[in-house]
Structures are given as C-alpha cells and as structure tokens.
Amino acid sequence: MSGEKRYLVLENGRVFEGVGFGAPGDVNGELVFTTGMTGYLETLTDPSYHGQIVVQTFPLIGNYGVIPADFESIKVHPKAYIVRQWCQHPSNFRSEGDLDTFFMRCSLPALCGIDTRELVKIIREHGVMNAKLVSSKERLDPSDLQGALLEGAVAAVTPKAAFTERPQETKYRVVLWDFGAKANIARELLRRGCEVVHVPAGASAADILALRPEGVVLSNGPGDPAENTGTIRELQKLCEHKLPMMGICLGHQLLALSRGAGTEKLKYGHRGANQPVKDLQSGRVYITSQNHGYAVQNDTLPKGAKLWFCNANDGTCEGILYQDIPAFSVQYHPEAASGPLDTGFLFDAFIKRLEVK
Numbered sequence: 001m002s003g004e005k006r007y008l009v010l011e012n013g014r015v016f017e018g019v020g021f022g023a024p025g026d027v028n029g030e031l032v033f034t035t036g037m038t039g040y041l042e043t044l045t046d047p048s049y050h051g052q053i054v055v056q057t058f059p060l061i062g063n064y065g066v067i068p069a070d071f072e073s074i075k076v077h078p079k080a081y082i083v084r085q086w087c088q089h090p091s092n093f094r095s096e097g098d099l100d101t102f103f104m105r106c107s108l109p110a111l112c113g114i115d116t117r118e119l120v121k122i123i124r125e126h127g128v129m130n131a132k133l134v135s136s137k138e139r140l141d142p143s144d145l146q147g148a149l150l151e152g153a154v155a156a157v158t159p160k161a162a163f164t165e166r167p168q169e170t171k172y173r174v175v176l177w178d179f180g181a182k183a184n185i186a187r188e189l190l191r192r193g194c195e196v197v198h199v200p201a202g203a204s205a206a207d208i209l210a211l212r213p214e215g216v217v218l219s220n221g222p223g224d225p226a227e228n229t230g231t232i233r234e235l236q237k238l239c240e241h242k243l244p245m246m247g248i249c250l251g252h253q254l255l256a257l258s259r260g261a262g263t264e265k266l267k268y269g270h271r272g273a274n275q276p277v278k279d280l281q282s283g284r285v286y287i288t289s290q291n292h293g294y295a296v297q298n299d300t301l302p303k304g305a306k307l308w309f310c311n312a313n314d315g316t317c318e319g320i321l322y323q324d325i326p327a328f329s330v331q332y333h334p335e336a337a338s339g340p341l342d343t344g345f346l347f348d349a350f351i352k353r354l355e356v357k
C-alpha cells in the first residue's frame with residue numbers, strides 16, 4: 001500500500017484529497033458510481049467498465065477478499081477504483097488475498113479515505129464526467145479532461161480470435177458475439193447444453209452464419225454503442241436470416257440501433273445490483289443487476305419492436321421484444337454476477353426458441 005496522498009480531480013475542477021492504495025500511476029477516465037453492496041470482484045473484472053474510474057457507494061469494500069473463481073473475465077478493467085474504506089484483513093475461506101496486494105499485481109491505482117457520498121451526489125447532480133487520479137499537487141489542473149475518453153472501447157476488450165467452450169453434453173450451438181462478454185453469460189448457456197462459440201466484435205454476418213449456429217447471443221461491452229458502426233451493419237444483415245437472438249446490455253443497444261432505433265447517454269447511468277425493471281406485459285417488477293451509461297430511446301423504437309421492460313425508477317427502456325424477427329434483448333444483466341437471479345428465466349426463453357427452430 002502506497003499510503004501516499006492522492007488527488008481525484010473532476011472535470012469541473014473539484015478536487016478530493018485521499019490516500020492512495022494499489023498500484024502507483026496517474027490515470028484519467030470517465031467517473032461512474034455503482035451502488036452494489038457486494039460483488040466488487042465481478043465489478044472489477046466486468047469488461048464493460050473498461051476506461052472508467054469506478055466509485056463504490058457502499059462505504060466498506062473488500063471484506064471477503066479476492067476470489068478468482070468469482071471473476072467475470074481474466075483482467076481488471078476500470079482505470080482506477082475509489083472506495084471510502086477498504087478491508088485490510090478479509091475473512092473468507094475462499095479468499096486468496098486483500099485488495100491492495102491484488103491491485104498492485106494488476107496495476108490498478110486506487111483511492112480511499114474520501115467522502116464518497118459527497119462525490120456521488122456531485123455525479124448525480126452534474127451527471128457523469130471525466131476525472132483523473134494523480135499523486136502530485138502540480139497536476140490538479142482539469143483542463144486535460146475535456147472530450148470523450150472512451151473511443152474504441154470494444155476493440156480493447158473483444159477477443160482477438162474466435163474460441164469455443166463446450167458443455168458436458170452438447171444440445172445446441174450458440175454464437176456469442178463477444179464485445180467484452182462477462183463470463184457468466186457463457187456459463188448460463190453451457191449449463192443449458194449450449195456449445196458457445198465466442199466470435200470477436202469484428203466478425204461479419206457471413207462469418208457467423210458459416211458456424212451454423214442455432215442462435216446468437218449479443219454480449220455486453222464498454223463504450224458508446226453508436227460508435228460500433230461496422231458491427232451494427234453486420235447485425236442488420238444477420239437479422240435477415242431470422243436466427244433466434246438474445247441481446248444483453250451493449251448487445252441490446254446494438255440490436256436496437258441495427259433495427260433503426262436511437263440511443264442516448266443517460267445523466268449518470270444505472271450501475272448496481274438493485275435496479276427495478278417492470279415487465280409491461282405482466283406488470284411484474286424484477287430486481288436486476290445493471291451497468292450501463294447509455295439507453296435505447298423509447299420514442300425511437302421501430303415498427304416490429306415492442307417495449308417489453310422499462311426501468312421502474314426513470315421509465316427508460318430496459319428490454320425489447322421484436323415481432324418481425326425472433327429476437328429479444330434486455331438492458332440489464334439476466335446473468336447477474338453479481339446480483340439477483342430474478343431474470344435468469346430469459347436464458348430458458350432463449351433456449352426454447354432454439355428448440356422450436
């Protein structure tokens with residue numbers, strides 16, 4: 001642990017002075033907060049956080065240590081990590097160490113000892129903004145924080161080449177279009193007898209069809225969905241083949257864009273494990289895990305796309321049921337990890353569609 005003074009500088013010039021831990025180094029990124037009380041390992045290893053500085057609203061993080069079996073990918077993705085307090089003596093039979101040692105090993109600079117409640121209130125009022133974590137008072141000038149910092153995010157986390165995961169007994173072949181997929185998406189599919197062929201973001205519709213899948217899952221991923229113009233074009237072509245499709249988070253946004261809908265950046269996004277979404281068919285509300293900054297605009301849904309779920313807090317689009325193609329998509333994470341398993345039934349609904357094909 002460095003124990004040195006570190007400064008968090010916000011785009012609006014506000015500075016928080018705290019104590020550094022984890023790796024040394026100055027970084028900048030988009031500052032976002034997550035409200036999950038647990039699940040910090042899943043958050044740290046979720047590729048959708050690529051390029052962001054993540055603040056945990058829960059004041060004490062790290063109590064159950066570092067458990068590699070809970071990771072959602074093999075890497076830590078945020079640029080920096082901010083907590084009120086981290087636990088120096090984790091207690092859990094599965095733990096392999098503490099956060100500080102882990103962050104030093106994976107080169108993640110972190111900050112503790114600031115008033116995270118005050119910081120989160122600023123983000124909520126001002127909206128998401130850029131920030132930097134620096135260790136010298138000489139670097140407090142925020143003028144280098146303007147503009148988008150997240151361009152090309154998907155390219156940084158998508159696999160370089162296709163690879164396959166096999167279940168004990170294969171019933172179906174599913175392509176997972178992998179924009180930085182969380183591991184639990186593949187686990188949910190494997191558990192249901194799917195061979196999962198991960199394909200990189202740059203795959204074409206023809207590449208995917210050549211694999212002869214029974215269905216396609218579009219994964220989560222980082223950054224602004226609208227910048228993935230090549231993928232959106234290929235997705236449009238793929239839709240003509242009427243394969244069963246399921247989109248999750250970024251995958252949901254890309255599918256909507258390929259059908260002619262628009263996306264927008266939310267003021268501060270939804271990140272946490274207790275986001276309520278309402279099923280507009282049944283009226284039932286589910287508690288879901290979420291991590292996104294953009295959303296599909298409800299008033300841009302094309303003909304053939306029906307709003308299925310909306311966020312019970314702010315009414316934004318949380319899911320679409322397509323009627324002209326055999327596809328549905330959700331803005332939240334049915335694979336949870338971490339978070340409630342309420343909506344795991346969506347994987348069963350997808351498998352059902354593979355059966356009738």
Ligand SMILES: NC(=O)CC[C@H](N)C(=O)O
Pocket residue numbers: 048219220221222223224225248249250251291292293294295
């Ligand atoms: N988890 C995700 O897939 C996030 C999608 C997209 N990058 C967003 O922030 O909205």
